[in-house]
Amino acid sequence: MSSISIEGECLQETFVAPQWLPDGNSFWYRQRTSPGKYAFIYVDILQKTSGPAFDHEALAKELSEHAGTEIDPESLPFTWIEVGADTSVVHFTYQGRKWEYSPVTGLCEWDGRFAHRKRGFLRKMMESKTLTNSSVNFSFTNHTRAYLKMYWVDYDGKPVFYRGIGPGDTKRQRSQPGHIWKLKSDSPDDADIIYRIPKGQDILIVDEMDLDKTAAEENDGGEAAAGQQVEERPEADEKDDKGGEIFVLDDNLWMEDEDGNRFQLSDHPPRYAAEGGDTEEGARQEDNAPKSPEEDLTYDERMIFKSPDGKFVIAWQHTPFPDEKIWLLNYATGDKVVPQLKERAFRKAGDRVREDRPRLFNLTTKAEVQTEDDLFTGQYNLYNVGWGENGEYRFIFNQRGHQCMRVLGISADGSIRVLLEEKSETFIDYLTKLYYQVVKVDGSEKMIWASERDGHNHLYMLDLEKGQIQHQITSGNWNVNRVEHIDHDSGELWISAYGFNEDEDPYHIHLVHVRFDGTECWAVTEGDGTHLWNWSPDKRFFIDTASRVDLPPRTTVRSAKTGELLVVLNEVKSEDLKEKGWVPLERFSALGRDGKTLIYGVIALPRNFDKTKTYPVLEYIYAKPHEFYTPKRFGQGGGLYSWATFVNAITVQIDGMGTNWRSKTFHNVCYKNLSDAGLPDRILWMKEAAKTRPWMDLSRVGIVGTSAGATNTVSAILHHGDFYKVAAADSGSHDIRIDYLSWAESCMGYPVDQSYIDHSNLTHAGKLEGQLMLVVGGLDTNVNPAGTMRLVQALNEQDKDYELVFIPDGHHGCGCSGYGHRRIVSFFKKHLGSPGESAAPSEVATPPEIPQSSGAATPAEITSGSELTPSSGDAAAPKN
Secondary structure, eight states: OOHHHHHHHHHHHHOOOOEEOTTSSEEEEEEEEETTEEEEEEEETTTTEEEESSOHHHHHHHHHHHHTSOOOTTSOSOSOOEEOSSTTOEEEEETTEEEEEETTTEEEEOOOOOOOOOOOOOSSOOOOOOOOSOOEEEEEEEESSSOEEEEEEOTTSOEEEEEEEOTTOEEEEEEOTTOEEEEEOSOTTBOOEEEEOOSSOEEEEEEHHHHBHHHHHHTOOTTOOOOBOOSOOOSSOOOOOTTOEEEEETTEEEEEOTTSOEEEOOOOOOTTGGGTOOSHHHHTOOOOSOOOTTTTOEEEEEEEEEOTTSSEEEEEEEOOOOOOEEEEEEOOOTTOOSOEEEEEEOOBTTOOOOOEEEEEEETTTTEEEOOOOTTSOSEEEEEEEEEOTTSOEEEEEEETTSSEEEEEEEOTTSOEEEEEEEEOSSOOOHHHHOOEEEEEETTEEEEEEEEOTTSSOEEEEEETTTTEEEEESOOSSSEEEEEEEEETTTTEEEEEEESOSTTSOTTOEEEEEEETTSOSOEESSOSSSEEEEEEOTTSSEEEEEEEETTEEEEEEEEETTTOOEEEEEEEOOHHHHHTTTOOOOEEEEEEOTTSSSEEEEEEEOOTTOOTTEEEEEEEEOOOOTTSOOSOOSTTOOHHHHHHHHHHTSEEEEEEOBTBSSSOHHHHHTTTTOTTTTTHHHHHHHHHHHHHTOTTEEEEEEEEEEETHHHHHHHHHHHHOTTTOOEEEEESOOOOGGGSBHHHHHHHHOSSOOHHHHHTOGGGGGGGOOSEEEEEEETTOSSSOTHHHHHHHHHHHHTTOOOEEEEETTOOTTTTSSHHHHHHHHHHHHHHHOOOEEOSOGGGOOOOOOOOSSOOOOOSSOOOOOOOOOOOOOOOOOOOO
């Protein structure tokens, strides 16, 4: 078996998708015992026990009699059960009928209903609609045993494939309220998950019950799409009748009192009035003539916020969402001879954005209270916080260019004050680190705020009354990734954190407990590995799975407050997998360009590796500044294993400077410097690795990447052609000026200046010396194909040789499969060559095995660490 297959089998057999019982003290899950064989397991946390949820053999025997066919107790014909109040009773569906099994009464048909839970899924597909300029962070978590495909449903109602989500995986996605997403398994027997993005942050957890069509029909959430909302920040106040109803008519704000009398609150000329369209139909007709922002103002009826006492209202006036477009030419039109022009909405760097203007109105005097906007002009975005108990309306200003953010408060008299200001000489990482939450502490309103002001991402307590930071909640050479849960009554937080344990890989993620005052800061996860967890409904317990790329998973149940180990659900030893032929990714680190910062990466060996030969080296790169990308969890190395096997090369993946979640200084390297891509660090890393691995032939180094990784790939061969000799770039954004506004400006700044030109691959086309392949799809709606074609033109003008693979009907990432992928593999085989003989077998180092002792990373290398050995269950010592 290949390492990919071995890891896949292990993940299937250790995967736990808990189905919690109402008491929150117990759950069941379906465990795969061997291929095609399963058992239903019941876990009682208080008793610290786990075992079969029922007598599988007895149930199978009775079900066989009803079905008239032999049923295997290890392969029961259902995937989901409901455990009754008497935990010995279970309900399930089979052949379209509902059944009940009890060890006392046996098996019989059941006419009850499965316990209702509102899931908020849509009944049918519908098109995405953009409800607001604001985007939100959204997480999809797959708690099923199936591999789910994730689709964005476009504005015409057509699903567009985005990515896959493996069992147990969570994928974070940035989307907009009103957009529709679809999750689908490969089985026609499973229900589809169709979901509308709500306002505010959200998490959608999909479990086995959601895929069961019978159960899904009984628990259908209707047209609403509320989902499982976690720590959601409100975007709009709930309706109340205090002060009357507020609405928008002819681009002005109106109110209607309890007697039905209407009053106009604002006085702004309706849009298009100058064109004579005074009817409702005429007023809504589009006009192609450009308008100034002042002419194009209207109120957003979704952004109207009434004060708690009903005496005031804040309404956001804005310029409507700009209608920027790109056009694609579809040559692959089938029976239609003439190519077709396709258009889609697309905002590129430097394009106009929606600008909001909060305005204050006194509902008693029915007039606007004048306010100044100098503290929030030049905005990229505003975020609603809401009315405070002191009668102050609060919102957040994100300056375009992302070098300034402010928390602002508007008082009833129209005065505006700064409650908090963040500034950066480079950029504020709002895309991944913006967090704010109003909390009550000793009866006073505070705000928990995330900031990198001390060099790492940490939480601060802001006193909203005084408008100053009261204290820092977390601190140290580690980063808060996100706030997982807040207990407002007890004043406690649970956060996910990178680098919390100093003696581990800094990209390992742990669950950390801390109080509002910063005390009792400790990890409640345990073991040298990165962690995934699943909360119990009441957040008293969590199921923790710890692993590394070189260490199989260990799954336990723990106390959320103390981290105490309560139940061990499963664990697999590395030796057991090695006996089957498993060759894990090797973890390695080396000093970066500054001579003091460790750079982390992994090494994958090709199948049938021969240590007496030398192999070309292939780097798989993706260096978009918003995350890190080197695999850390067990089972994440499939892509690297595949490249190593396809090309018959040593394959590596590395996170150089400029990527996220190390320190602000580390991240700042990307600022107005995208072509750097951490390449100097990557080259040093490979040179250091090759010192003890002479089977790495650094005279034959290739590099491959898709999307932003393709941009990095071309930068590598243009700027470091003495090291990288062969490069294949798929669906790349080679001119950042025509890429998405949001991500381009997040690290390159605004306005679009000379740095955009300096770091465009087009500018440096004349430096090409090695072998380059460009792959592009004509229908790529994610990265404008014009970026690749403009690079082609620049290379032509410089009289450079290269290979272009144009796939007329290709979409984004068309080089990752099918024809495009085959061409890339052939390209590398041709130019990197085959393994060669080494100088002398006696001088060749043996590929490192997994050591059995743990320890801190050394400047030269990360040791592979120890097994996640069981402990007494004590949590780590607090970090105060």
